[in-house]
Amino acid sequence: MAENPMAEFAAIFVEESGGRLTELKGAVEALAGNPALPAECEKARISSHTIRGMAAQMGYEDIAKVSKEVEMLFVELKKSGSAPSPDMVSGARDCAAALEKMFSVLASGTPPGIHPEILASRMQTLSAGIGAAK
Amino acid sequence: MKILIVDDSKTMRLIIGRTLKELGHEIREAGNGREAITALKAETGWGLVMADWNMPEMNGLEMVIAVKAEEVFKPLPIMMVTTETEMSNIQKAMDAGAAGFIMKPFKKEAIQEKIAGLAAVAS
Numbered sequence: 001m002a003e004n005p006m007a008e009f010a011a012i013f014v015e016e017s018g019g020r021l022t023e024l025k026g027a028v029e030a031l032a033g034n035p036a037l038p039a040e041c042e043k044a045r046i047s048s049h050t051i052r053g054m055a056a057q058m059g060y061e062d063i064a065k066v067s068k069e070v071e072m073l074f075v076e077l078k079k080s081g082s083a084p085s086p087d088m089v090s091g092a093r094d095c096a097a098a099l100e101k102m103f104s105v106l107a108s109g110t111p112p113g114i115h116p117e118i119l120a121s122r123m124q125t126l127s128a129g130i131g132a133a134k
Numbered sequence: 135m136k137i138l139i140v141d142d143s144k145t146m147r148l149i150i151g152r153t154l155k156e157l158g159h160e161i162r163e164a165g166n167g168r169e170a171i172t173a174l175k176a177e178t179g180w181g182l183v184m185a186d187w188n189m190p191e192m193n194g195l196e197m198v199i200a201v202k203a204e205e206v207f208k209p210l211p212i213m214m215v216t217t218e219t220e221m222s223n224i225q226k227a228m229d230a231g232a233a234g235f236i237m238k239p240f241k242k243e244a245i246q247e248k249i250a251g252l253a254a255v256a257s
Contacts, residue, residue, distance in 0.1 A: 053238045
């Protein structure tokens, strides 16, 4: 297997992404308590966006895929000016939990039991529902 | 060329910085738009600014507006580093005076090509 030319930045990525993931989880938990918090939606959008950008550049495609769909959910919510539904909060929470597991095993790939495609598809369906409801 | 990298992500600053150094450029770093303005004023000889969009304190668009408001920096090209989800915002940055953009994830060759393009326009 070809060596990832970004490997030298992996430790910094994990450390920084961990901080962004903490922000994402905090925002999602705040939204679970009260969905009508636009500032928390914005925190979730920015933290997932940053994780996604870094992961894509690092070549961590599964992390980029899942974080992109979390970002897109909050982009669509921002556009529509609506609050997340309980399903959306639950989806974002599951994605955050999956990202945490993926960060922990970056060196060995996506861990068993994590299905980025299924998570991404679920978030896409939730995002599409925001546009359809407008 | 002396290039200022403006990004709140340390990982991205390191990746972009390594790429630019490999291309023979001299780099400086700033973590947000406000730090960028300070860095630009502290030195001379700048050739390019490469800026992220989402940053705390002062975001990419606010930074472009602030830099272009300074007469001395009007000719300085600013390249936005972005993702496709921010494309709707890029036109705002271009309208404010940004010279171009590059999409993440990017390869070294893409940065080289963009910088060559900006140099050709400037000359």
